[in-house]
Amino acid sequence: MGSAYAYDTKAGKRWEARYRKPDGKTARKGGFLRKRDAEAYIAEVEVSKSAGTYIAPSDAHAPIAALGVDWLVAHEAAVKPSTYHSDESSWRIHVEPRWGARRVGSIRHTEVAAWIAELAATKSPTTVKRCHGVLASILDGAVRDRRIPANPARDVKTPKKSKKPKPYLSHKQVERVAAASRYPDVVRFTAYTGLRWGEVTGIRVRNVDLKRRRVLIEENAVEVNGHVQVGTPKTHERRAVVYPAFLDKAVRAAVKGKALDDLLWPAEFGGYLRPGNAVSGWFAGAVKRIRAEDAKAAAEAKARGEETPPIMPRVTPHDLRHTAASLAISAGANVKAVQRMLGHASAAMTLDTYAELFEDDLDSVAVALDSQRSESLAS
Structure with missing residues (x-):
């Protein structure tokens, strides 16, 4: 048990x-102004020591900048290069300038909440959530290291991301994009397997089973900050994906x-195939040409007083993955099959991502229940 000792200062x-x-x-x-205040503090220390929750005041003096550097080193080894690149940028641009000089024990929940509100006024929900996640993760480490008793960044509300409607292409639209592009077979393969772009471009010949029409996905070639980095698939798990018979040739x-x-699908002059610039690349160029054709056809139809035909939606290579899910579901695939095809961690994730595509299943269930009830009562 500790003790309280008096000493003199200029203030008394x-x-x-x-x-x-x-x-x-x-x-x-x-x-402490009073002896009993010092003794009360000693009592609190003894209780925290017994409970195993003691925090040394000196440990709470560590600056966020130092903790952030340590966190980045560990984080780089634990996540995908693309994730690390985004988190490192958030730390460097937003988190470190605001919190780097602060002692970890001095940060308050209300301060973090005010900072999130400031960011939300000018930044996208994705950026705000990522910045909050970086700070909160650093402070989680401080809690585990017993520098602070609790994380002041937790339970801070961040803006919700609005779900944008996904563009789903029809079979004919997929064929049009393929035919207009420099790599038609790659477009078709992506649209009918649901693979991520990095997974498609990371396939090697040894991963292909021609007899069973399967490819083993074990690499993911992702472009990060202008450079292709090769790692494992997003879920870190290898999986086999079946491709339709028409792609066999x-x-x-x-x-x-x-x-x-x-x-399997290299670039024209070797190396990993990239989707190209989002505005002027080979894929974007193909979509742009088709949209121009459709806009012209729509204008001509309108001038004739006829119904205007649909215009090809703006799509990216990643949207071909959404298209694959849509085509598979419309062909009768159940949620578990789609989950395995896309490499989602769970069926719940698949349902959450493509809930609107399963709406027709509700009608099917109601029709089936009605039919079974009628048959049961009749018998």
Whole structure:
């Protein structure tokens, strides 16, 4: 048990609490106006020591900048390169400038909430959530290291991300994009397997099973900050994906004459195939040309007083993944099959992502229940 000692200052008499830390070393905390305040602090320390929740005041003095550097080192080894790049940018641009000089023990919940509100006024919900996540993760580490008793960034509300409608292409629209692009077979393969772009471009010849029409997904070639980085698939799990029979000829042609470690779908001049610039790249260019054709046809139909035909939606290579889910579901695939095809961590994730595509299933269930009830009562 510690003791309280008096000492004199220019402002008058003050009291100092002296006690032993869990490691046996003596610690001091002064500045108390009354002896009983110092003794109350000592009592709190003893209770926290017994409960295993003791926080050394000196540990709470660590600056966020130092903790952030340590967090980034550990974070880089734990996440995908693309995730690390985004989180490192959030730390460097938003988190470190605001919180870097602050001592970890001085940060308050209300301050974090005010900062989030400031960010939300000018930044997208995605950016705000990522910045909050970085700070909260750093402070989680501080809690585990017993620098602070609780995380002041937790339970802070962040803006909700609005779900934008996904563009789903029809079979004919997929074919139009493929035919207008520089890599038609890659477009078709992506739209009918549901693979992520990095998974498609990371496939090697040795991953292809021509007899069973399957490809083993074990690499993911992601473009990060202008450079392609190769790692494992997003869920870190290898999976086999089936491709339709009509793609068999294209896959066999892509395999022919290549070594086992060669890429199945390389770029025209070798290396990993990239989707190109979002405005002027080869994929965007194909979509742009089709949309121009459709706009012209729609204008001509309107001038004739006829019903205007639909215009191809703006799509990205990633939207081909959404298209694959849509086409599979419309063909009768159940949620577990779609989950396995897309490589989602759970069926719940698939349902959450493509809930609108399963709406027709509700009608089917109602019709089936009605039919079974009628049959049961009749018998």
